[in-house]
Amino acid sequence: MRIGIQTGYWSRRPPRGIVPALRTAEALGLDSVWTAEAYGSDAFTPxxxxxxxxxxxxxxxxIAQMAARTPTATAMQALTLDHLSGGRFVLGLGASGPQVVEGWYGQPYGRPLARTREYVDIVRQVLARERPVTASGAFFRLPVPADVAGATGLGKPLKPTVHPLRAELPVVLAAQGPRNVALAAEIADGWMAGFYAPRTDAEHRALLAEGFTARSGARTPSSAFEVLATVPVVVRDDVEEAADVLRPHVALYVGGMGSKEANFHKASLDRLGYADALDEVQAHFLAGRKDEAAKAVPRALIEEVALVGPAAKVRADLSRWEGTAVTTLLLQGDPASMLAALAAAESRRGTAGAAVRSAAGAALARVAPRRV
Known part of the structure; x- marks a missing residue:
């Protein structure tokens, strides 16, 4: 199982300590670094x-939100970053939710699975550069037909001027609902999970198997499919204190990242058996009682989907993800906690030498913890 770092999206300002943490993490054996976007910082620039x-x-x-860019614009950014990085780029995409798509991007949210199919197909056409890009779907039409209001009829199919470094640049899809997970296995090279609880691994494997069965063409076989799970980590001597750091984070996703009628994050956690407790969290949050919402988040839930507590406990808890469908664990949190968890993971594998552990210790001492 590979270890990556999920830097997420920014809150009020850019996070501190990312660059020194990444340098130390790379020496420790870090596999990857990931960025996100909501309605503030974008995913590509950082x-x-x-x-x-x-x-x-x-x-x-x-992930990069599909509603933020046309599929061809997203493909342009992907092939550009892949060249600049020497073939290190991975394009993670997600549909987001109706609040953001309709409230921030001004687009209708309906039929996200069908829209995703069309979007990924166009991205792959651009990256393959085998022929001019065309599309005649319900959501994307290239070129725009002349009978569309405002169209000139002068558009023509185009190929990217840049030759992609990798025509098979990997595309992963973020998904939480069952049908979305199966879709990721069907049309993408990987699935990025949000709140992944190891005890539900069998259910996730069944959904992935369903998608692999529907896969067509010669794209990545299931044996090479990547499953990424974002796992918050807070290293503190006291487990309850560590859980307290994450409670506002969970409360935000349960109560604020979606409406009462449509919240995919809450639905994902409800399926773990915490629906009653999370109904209370959501009610508090929607009523503006954010402190009460955070306090109502069960510690048991946090310990299922996150790594919290002393370094020794974090090291032991890492074993819960070993043997699951997860191929890449994405640590999310303050730089000090992420480095401590990465060092613990490398220690479990016996790959972190004394010099590297010393460098990690020095980084932990100079990087101030921040809230997730």
Whole structure:
């Protein structure tokens, strides 16, 4: 199982300590670094900026929102970053949710699975550069037909001027609902999970198998399919104190990242058996009682989907993800905690030498922890 770092999206300002943490993490054996976007910082710019300070790690968008860009614009950014990084880029895409898509991007959210199919197909056409790109779907039409209101009829199919470094640049899909997970296995090279609980591994494997069965063509076989799970990590001597750091994070996703009628994050956690507790969290959050919402998040839930507590406990808890469908664990949190968890993972494998562990210790001492 590979270890990556999920830097996420920014809150009020750029996070501190990312570059020194990445440099130390790369020496520790870090596999990849990922960025995200919501309705503030974008996913591509920080990845290019921070990624330029690394030499080996893969650079992934985790995730880029499809509604933010046309599929051809996304493919342009992907092939550009892949060239600049020497073939280290991974394109992670996601549909986001109706609040963001309709409220921020001003687009209808309906039929996200069908839209995703068309989107990924166009991206792959651009990256393959075998012929001019065309599309005649329900959501994307290239060129725009002349009978569309406002169209001139002068558009023509085009190929990218840049020759992609890798025509088979990997595309991974973020998904939480069952049908979305199966779709990722069917049309993508990987699946990025949000709240992945190891005890539900069998259910996830069944959904992936369903998607692999529907796969057509000669794209990546299931044996090479990547499953990435974002796992928050907070290293503290006291487990309850560590859980307290993550409670506002979980409460935000349960109560604020979606409406009462449609919240994919809450639905994902409800399926773990915490629906009653999370109904209370959501009610508090929607009523503006954010502190009460955070306090209502069960510690048991946090310990299922995150790594919290002393370094020794984190090291032991890592074993829960070993043997699951997860191929890449994406650590998310303050730089000090992420480095401690990465060092623990490398220690479990016996690959972190004394010099590297010393460098990690020095980094932990100078990087101030921040809230997730």
């Amino acid at each position: 990845l290019a900026w921070w990624g330029s300070r690394t030499r080996r790690v893969r650079l992934g968008t985790g």
